[in-house]
Amino acid sequence: MAAGIEEYRAKLRSADEAVAMIPNGAFIVQGNAVGEPPALLEATARRARAGGLTRLTMTSLLPLAASARSILAPDVRNIIEWRSIFASGADRKLIASGEAVYAPAFFHQVPRLYREFLKIDVALIHVSRVDKHGYMSLGVGVDTSRAAIDSADLVLAEVNEQMPRVYGDSWVHVSEVDAIVATNTPLTELPAAPVRDEDAAMGRIIAEMIPDGATIQLGIGGVPNAVARSLTNHKHLGIHTEMFVDAMVDLMEAGVVDGSRKTFHTGKALYAFAAGSKRMYDFLDDNPAIEGHPVSYTNAPANIARNNTLISVNSTLEIDLTGQCCSESMGEVQFSGTGGQHDFARGAFDSPGGKSIIAFYSTAKNGEVSRVVPTLKPGAVVTTPRTEVHWVVSEHGAACLKGKCTAERAQALIGLADPKFRDRLTTEAKRLRYL
Numbered sequence: 497m498a499a500g501i502e503e504y505r506a507k508l509r510s511a512d513e514a515v516a517m518i519p520n521g522a523f524i525v526q527g528n529a530v531g532e533p534p535a536l537l538e539a540t541a542r543r544a545r546a547g548g549l550t551r552l553t554m555t556s557l558l559p560l561a562a563s564a565r566s567i568l569a570p571d572v573r574n575i576i577e578w579r580s581i582f583a584s585g586a587d588r589k590l591i592a593s594g595e596a597v598y599a600p601a602f603f604h605q606v607p608r609l610y611r612e613f614l615k616i617d618v619a620l621i622h623v624s625r626v627d628k629h630g631y632m633s634l635g636v637g638v639d640t641s642r643a644a645i646d647s648a649d650l651v652l653a654e655v656n657e658q659m660p661r662v663y664g665d666s667w668v669h670v671s672e673v674d675a676i677v678a679t680n681t682p683l684t685e686l687p688a689a690p691v692r693d694e695d696a697a698m699g700r701i702i703a704e705m706i707p708d709g710a711t712i713q714l715g716i717g718g719v720p721n722a723v724a725r726s727l728t729n730h731k732h733l734g735i736h737t738e739m740f741v742d743a744m745v746d747l748m749e750a751g752v753v754d755g756s757r758k759t760f761h762t763g764k765a766l767y768a769f770a771a772g773s774k775r776m777y778d779f780l781d782d783n784p785a786i787e788g789h790p791v792s793y794t795n796a797p798a799n800i801a802r803n804n805t806l807i808s809v810n811s812t813l814e815i816d817l818t819g820q821c822c823s824e825s826m827g828e829v830q831f832s833g834t835g836g837q838h839d840f841a842r843g844a845f846d847s848p849g850g851k852s853i854i855a856f857y858s859t860a861k862n863g864e865v866s867r868v869v870p871t872l873k874p875g876a877v878v879t880t881p882r883t884e885v886h887w888v889v890s891e892h893g894a895a896c897l898k899g900k901c902t903a904e905r906a907q908a909l910i911g912l913a914d915p916k917f918r919d920r921l922t923t924e925a926k927r928l929r930y931l
Contacts, residue, residue, distance in 0.1 A: 500627075517674065522618045527641055621673075664764075664766070699723045705894065711736050712807050732756050735753055738795050755785070760802035766794055800840060801844075810841070814867055852886040858914040892915075906931055
């Protein structure tokens, strides 16, 4: 029997036995999004409810269902302090009510924050089955887990038979963990975004801005899905993204993406984390065309720029007439997080032939509210400053803001607004002396 397998078996514990190793008062980092370890989180919440813990601090980005029903549940709020680095439906209301706190961060810097700025006591990670050499893959959650493992005093691993094994810098050896909990649990799946009439228009506009041979970064949602559907006649595209999504499976299976013209990791699709359907998770498993890497690598602007013709597509909630993009708050209320939008805005612009695209629906609330506004709402967070914004796209067209003065920016953005709001925006632009 291989030494790695022997060590794996020696470290096997039940979830309750594993979390019994967590010291009271610990600062805990857990896997992000689909990489959150459900059995370990539920056992941690059970121990808290039973009185085995009186104080913990826990953190991650984009907590999902497993967190919501365990460590974010109402009956452990007085024991577990939650620090969000990217809010989701699971913790958004807690942040708004003051029951949890939010920590702003660029996504690519989070691993460094773990290593240099936070004292991490425990890392809870979610990994794949072990191989004969004792290695497990971080699968859908490569992004910040390596930094958490390296920084923590105690590492607890949930080994899930259904976690894909992914190539790249995703490997964890059994010698690096202190206890192992074996599970066979389906990964959280994200529902497909509803299709809106505006999606097809934006998909066509953006697809026309992407030449054959380009490398793309797409987020999740209706617009990225529409872009992917509009790319079916393209050739030799590559992928360098923070988030791997179902639309990328479609493009790879259709032969549209082959990575053959990539100038950074030629032939490989790079990502930091993945979220979507079981079909996508199965596609990632043991696929040599795909590599998972820490977000400090995928999202470092200098690495993004090593791809020629890198086209990034991200979205925003509100944009003012000078080009400031609020992509993470509804006025004073934290809605999501900074994430990697700014990382890719800078990296794509610095890529030879690259474009950073911020896409948005021109209206919200069934057409009653304009997303193009004279000035951002009070308390709104500027996720991507106007100095970084390159291209902006709505269903009404596209405009490049680089090199434009405030008057030219205002005119361009008014042209991307819904027609029924343009007269009002023009009046406000004159009041603000932009026009």
